[in-house]
Every structure is written in C-alpha cells, then in structure tokens.
Amino acid sequence: MEKNRTSQTNNSTGANSGGRSLGRLILQLRRLERRPQTFGSAGPLTPSEIHTIEAIGTEGGILMSELAGRLEITKGAVTQLIVRLEAKDLVARSPHPEDSRGTLISLTAKGKEAHTAHEEVHRAFYEQLQEQLTEQEIEVFDTCIDKLVTFLKK
Template sequence: MIMQFRRLERHPHTFGSAGTLTPSEIHTIEAIGCEGGILMNELAARLEVTKGAVSQLVVRLEAKQLVERKIYPHDSRGVLISLTEKGKEAYTAHDEVHVRFYEELRSGLSRHEIEIFETCIEKLNEMLKR
C-alpha cells in the first residue's frame, strides 16, 4: 500500500482548467485554501517545509496563474499568498477527486468494515505522528 501511495505521489494529475499539476503543487494549493490567503511563513509551517521550498513552489504556481502574492497589509515584511480564480478551480477539482474516491471506497464496504477501516486509519495516523 505504501508503494502505491509513493507511485501516486510521483505523478502529475490534471485538475480542471489548471491543467497538469505535480502532487506538491496541488498540495500547496490545498494548504492555501479557497478562503482568503495565507502568509508565506504560515504556508511553510503548514506544509512542514522550508520558506525557500515554499517560495519555489509559489513561483511555479504564479507562472501557472494559480496563486498571487500581495504585501501583507498589517506588516510590509509579510507576503500574503492567495488563490486566483484558476487556482480556486484547481482546489475544487482536487476536492472532487477526494470526494469521488471516498464515495467509491465506501460503496464497496459494509458499515462494520467502514468502522474497522476508520479505526485502523486513526491508529496508523497516530503511529506516523510519533
């Protein structure tokens, strides 16, 4: 299963009019979210990467017209990152992929199997956080 996840994480996917995005690009879009914007340093913390890595991702996403930078109005040293309309479309398309995946997964499981699966996922998550 881990090998399957790794395989998925290496390949770009198409997300609506945003076109083909790498997993790191779409996860950055997901971390920014559709509501307002996020400061660059908060985005780095949310993604658990360096500010330099986030800066490189933001440059790529700006070139694809998916995000925009603005000076943070309350502190001119801060940079606020937000999604463009095209970026919001990618965010929504990514969310729809997740919804379809979980609907398909749930349709093949009984109520009892879903409960067991959710318990296993919670335990796996706890172990991975250690």
C-alpha cells in the first residue's frame, strides 16, 4: 500500500514538473514571438513576417489562398502580412497566368536573402543543440516536438 502511494506521488510530481516545464517553454516562445529579428538586409522582421517569407519559399509564386492554408490563417490576415512585406520590398504580387482572379506572391531578391538568413538561424540553432545533446537525446527531442505539435493542433 505504501509503495502504491509513493508511486502516485512520484507520478503527480512528474506531471507537475512537466506542466511547469511546458509552461516555461510556452512563455519563452511567446516572448520570442513578439521580438523582431534582423535577417540579412531585410531589417527587423516580426516572427509572423519571417514565417510568411518561409511559407512562400524560394521556388516560385504561391497563391494567396494557398499561403493562407500553409500558415493556417485567414486570407485577410495574409493580405495584411503581404502589404507589410511589400512595403519592405520582400515580396511581389503578380497576376496568375491562367486564372485572372488569382494573385501569385513571390519573394524578391531581398526576400530570398531574408529566407536564406532565416534558414541559417535554424541551422545554427540545431548545431548548437547537437553540441549539447547526444544523438539519442536529439531523436527523443525531435519525437517529443512532433508529438507536441500534433497535440497542439487538436
């Protein structure tokens, strides 16, 4: 009976600790989400702006509706982001060649530079992580992140 009570206490303590850790992670992510960063010559960009650039990608034009789907936001929100990015000369709009109702969004040279700089930030972060974790810990980390993202999408 005493062993069972100890096991329950340990599980409860582990859950509380995990909850606190998750809470700290979410708070830190929220702080990062508000802080603009500079990527190449693009100047300061908010996380939503650089993630829009990332979602557009460097391979060519993307429809506004497809971009909204990739970012999981409304077309109106995408339009607002595109207006800001156009003002910074990071994206360009062009008419769709086959559908007169469609507008394609693509990165300018400056936008592509910001995209490359953002990828470099991610690569450098992952390299730093690899220096601090074993290969097995990285596999567990990746699995946990995938599961957390799936859980948060529910």
